[in-house]
Amino acid sequence: MAIDSEYATSVTRRIEAPAERIFALLCDPAGHVAIDGSGMLRSTEVGPITKVGDRFVVEMRNEHMDDYEITNTVTAFEQDRSIRWQPLLTRASRPEAQDRVGVSAGHVWGFELTRVAEGVTDVTETVDYSASPEWLQELSQGGKTWTEALNTTLDRLAGLVEVSRGVR
Numbered sequence: 001m002a003i004d005s006e007y008a009t010s011v012t013r014r015i016e017a018p019a020e021r022i023f024a025l026l027c028d029p030a031g032h033v034a035i036d037g038s039g040m041l042r043s044t045e046v047g048p049i050t051k052v053g054d055r056f057v058v059e060m061r062n063e064h065m066d067d068y069e070i071t072n073t074v075t076a077f078e079q080d081r082s083i084r085w086q087p088l089l090t091r092a093s094r095p096e097a098q099d100r101v102g103v104s105a106g107h108v109w110g111f112e113l114t115r116v117a118e119g120v121t122d123v124t125e126t127v128d129y130s131a132s133p134e135w136l137q138e139l140s141q142g143g144k145t146w147t148e149a150l151n152t153t154l155d156r157l158a159g160l161v162e163v164s165r166g167v168r
Helices: 019-026 029-035 095-100 134-139 141-161
Strands: 008-015 041-044 055-062 066-078 082-092 108-117 120-128
Touching: 008 141, 019 029, 019 108, 019 120, 019 141, 029 041, 029 055, 029 141, 066 108, 082 095, 120 141, 134 141
Parallel strands: none
Antiparallel strands: 008 120, 041 055, 055 066, 066 082, 082 108, 108 120
């Protein structure tokens, strides 16, 4: 899934932790709130993601939308290797956003894990807007507006799972 094109952006970080530990955190919706580098995720339901088709709801907030809710549907799931999901706006607090509730924006988020050595994993986070409407591709600059948040997310992920930091 690591793509860097006009409509997608990927960031990779080497993390000193086994893929199994990293993937377990990524399959816990609450883990997404803990590692979120955008500062927009507020809360989520508890429960593991186990397969394609699973859904998890995230309460979010940003300056453009105020409070809103996203339902994420898992579109790819390979144990300890890959997880992707497509968000869908399911609730918006601003009246001007009501027409987007229930309409897919077409973008996909995900993580890919590659074992480098025993206890060392390359983790790639990608946001892909290639199937999004033109207005969203332009607004997100094809995902490029997310580069800093992707890096921060991977930093936070590493902080939670790396053995050398004493956190398990």
